[in-house]
Amino acid sequence: MEVEKITEEAPEVKTFRLKFKNPEDAEKFEFKAGQFGEYSVMGEGESTFCIASAPTRKGYIECTFRKAGRVTGALANLEEGETIGFRGPYGNVFPIDEWKGKNLLYIAGGIALPPMRCVIWNTLDLRENYKDITIIYGARSVEDLVYKNELKEWEERPDVKLVTTVDPGGQTPDWKGEIGFVPTVLEKVAPSSKDTIAIVCGPPIMIKYTFPVLEKLGFTDETIYTTLENRMKCGFGKCGRCNVGKYFVCKDGPVFTLKQLKELPDEY
Ligand SMILES: Cc1cc2nc3c(=O)[nH]c(=O)nc-3n(C[C@H](O)[C@H](O)[C@H](O)COP(=O)(O)OP(=O)(O)OC[C@H]3O[C@@H](n4cnc5c(N)ncnc54)[C@H](O)[C@@H]3O)c2cc1C
């Protein structure tokens, strides 16, 4: 695929808009919110990223990645017009059809907004299918918030409630959002659990403290969804690299309900 456009989102975080070089591939390619792909740089290897653009927006896909090591380092050095490899889509999906008629509560932290951006745009593009849509998003600092333009767009939409927060000390003098960790802000906002699906993506520590708050608000294990990011190799259930308990995260996931996660071994 050709790297059509590069957006600098935050320190060490970039979004690539990718276009199929072969128009037939572009025509045939379909995916659903929640799925991921394997992105490769010649001679360096492959990295797993979710598809961060919405399936309702055709003709391109986007991924957002943080420079973490070998492959993401090589990707970060690319320029617009260069070519990368892509294979996918892999994995299961957010069941957005089952969520029709419900309120949606999106809770994300840091670089975990990309897996959620896909399903947020997907449900916003089908806005009439859902009741209230609330997004709670936090990052360490104002600088670390990704998709700053989209946050502004969501903030201005009358049909979306957006709450942004930064960790104490991460604010700038003109910061108008909340200051505090995501679970604390969630407790303060206290969205109703009635007819509501909660989708949570974030670093493990955020997830750990967010689930109990959701439970306190009355969410059940079946109404809480998250995505896992186990290290992967093949991406389609052959190598066993991503195995945890009875699941292959690449095939049975990456989307899981809290009910499913509770069936995993304790150390997980
Ligand atoms: C389903 C799925 C979706 C993902 N979506 C995204 C995304 O949208 N954006 C994004 O930036 N990243 C995402 N990741 C994580 C991403 O795959 C890794 O950060 C990336 O592969 C690192 O590659 P590398 O070669 O640069 O790092 P390496 O050189 O292989 O490793 C560098 C460091 O990163 C750590 N690391 C590597 N892979 C992972 C991982 N999967 N989880 C935690 N730590 C890891 C290594 O332990 C090491 O410390 C996703 C992972 C999965 C499984």
Ligand code: FES
């Ligand atoms: S990554 Fe190979 S089985 Fe999941």
